[in-house]
Amino acid sequence: MKQFKMSALNDNKNTNGTATALVVSTPGGPFEVQKVELKDLRPDEIIVRxxxxxxCHTDFSSTNGTIPVPTPVIVGHEGSGVVxxxxxxxxxxxEGDHVLLSYPACTTCGPCLKxxxxxxxxxxxxxxxGCRLDGSVPFSKDGKDIHSFFNQSSFAHRSIVNQVCAVKIDKSLPLDILCLxxxxxxxxxxxxxxxxxxxxxSSVVVYGVGSVGLAGIMAASKFTPATKIIAVDINDKKLAFAEELGATHTINSRDQDVVKFIRDLTNGEGANCAYDTTGVIKVVHDMIEAxxxxxxxxxxxxxxxxxKVQIELPEWIGxxxxxxxxxxxxxVPQLFIPALIEFWKQGRFPVDRLIKRYHYTEINKAKDDLHHGDCVKGVLLWDSI
Incomplete structure (x- = not known):
């Protein structure tokens, strides 16, 4: 992925106080608790506590080099807090509004306008x-720039956030659940x-039942007319949890031939719909074949x-x-997230069952738990600062 250089628009003003942040200084380096400065607030931005x-796995993929981002950096892209x-x-x-934070977008390009x-x-x-569209960054430490992430950098207890990322919610709702x-x-x-x-x-297959996979299983079981919802993973504990949340069938791909299992289950026809959360090329090939x-x-x-994924073109056409x-x-977060909140309030989308909470200083434990399958969805708490 292309690296982007910061422009001369960067300055080292500290006009908005400081924040306690989890900073990664080098690719593959540890998360370190540091105090950073919040620089200038642009007209289209907000400060969120x-x-x-x-x-999220993406936070760690972006700090270990799998997804290249410039360092030092403050990641975090599922924030929630108070404006x-x-x-x-x-x-x-x-000021005082409660918000959930999602991904940024420019709002003016063709896809955004459509x-x-x-x-x-x-x-x-x-x-x-690692920066705004103009190349500037909102954070610094000791006069040196610190890069941003998703234009929200929510691994900080205070952050400068692009307004496009923010979804306003009712103040009575629990931020420590709905942030995810x-x-x-x-x-x-x-x-x-x-x-x-x-x-x-329809038959639906979900490959990998972490939080992204389980969210799809819940949605398929509660909000679609699919009759077979198949979970594939290598962790029996996670597969059992997938059944609790709506999977009708489970496959441990360490022990079973996934393609044969799915074709046998669907009278030899294969699954009508599927998605892969793992990014493992063999799994993607299995998904296609099944x-x-x-x-x-x-x-x-x-x-x-x-x-790269290899496809036999004649077969694909046929x-x-x-x-x-x-x-x-x-x-579209401003439309979709409120709908998910309503589903959760109605008891039809129990995302709270996925959560394990950590103090923000336990970030490395949260990372290890996620990696080892001991946690489906970690949530860092900042309210003790």
Whole structure:
């Protein structure tokens, strides 16, 4: 992925106080608790005091070099908190509002204007380039710039955030539960509801049942007419949890032939819909091979740069398959997140069952627990600062 240089617009003003942040200074380096300065607030930005932040695999993929981002950096992209200050152009938010934070978008490119901000022309730069679109950064330490992430950097107890990332919610709602809707949960549920759209009697396969996979399983079981919802993973404990949340069948791919299992289960036809959360090329190939004629399959999980999937073109044409990417579940956060909140309030989308809470200083434990499958969805708490 291309690295972006910061422009001369950067300055080292400290006009908005300081923040306690989890800073990664070098690729693959540890998270360190540091005090950083918040620089100038742009007209289209807000300052948010974080209450809780979801922990996502993307945070770690972006600090270990799998997804290259410039360092030093403050990651975090599932923030939630209270608005402390608003820029002069911000009209839909005010000081004291409670917000959930999601992905950034420019709002002016073709995809944004067509209602597809997840595919914003500038989205990769705004999320992973470490800076604003003009090349400047909102943080510094000892006069040196610190890069941002997703234009929100919510691994900090106070942060400068692009207003586009913010979704206002009622102050009575629990931020330490709903923060996780900003990326992973929205991605899983959105991939089912906005991308795959299973029809009556459909078979759906979800490869990898972390939070993104489980969100899709819950959405498929509660909000679609699919009759077979199949979870694939290598962790029996996670597969059992997937059954509790709506999977009708489970497969441990360490022990079973996934393609044979799915074809046997579907009278030899294969699955109608599927998505992969792992980014593992073999899993993607299995997903394709186990899918039916005219199936719709999607890749969601990030993979190292240069990863390629091989397709037999004549077979692909003959099967009439649709293979697509799904970023953020093709969701518009300001529309989709309020719907997910309503589903949660109605008891139909129990995302609270996925959560394990950590003090922000326990970030490395949260990382290890996620890696070892001891946690589905970590949430960092900041309210003790």
């Amino acid at each position: 974080m209450v809780a932040t979801g922990v 402390e200050k608003v820029g002069s152009e911000v009209k839909h938010l005010a 209602g597809n901000p997840a595919y914003c022309v500038h989205g990769v730069r705004m999320s992973f380039g 809707l900003g990326c992973g949960i929205q991605t899983g549920a959105g991939t089912i509801l906005n991308v795959l759209k299973p029809g009556i009697g 899918s039916a004629q005219n199936a719709v399959v999607a890749s969601v999980g990030s993979a190292p740069q240069g990863s 099967r009439g398959m649709h293979f697509t990417g799904s970023c953020q579940g093709s969701s």
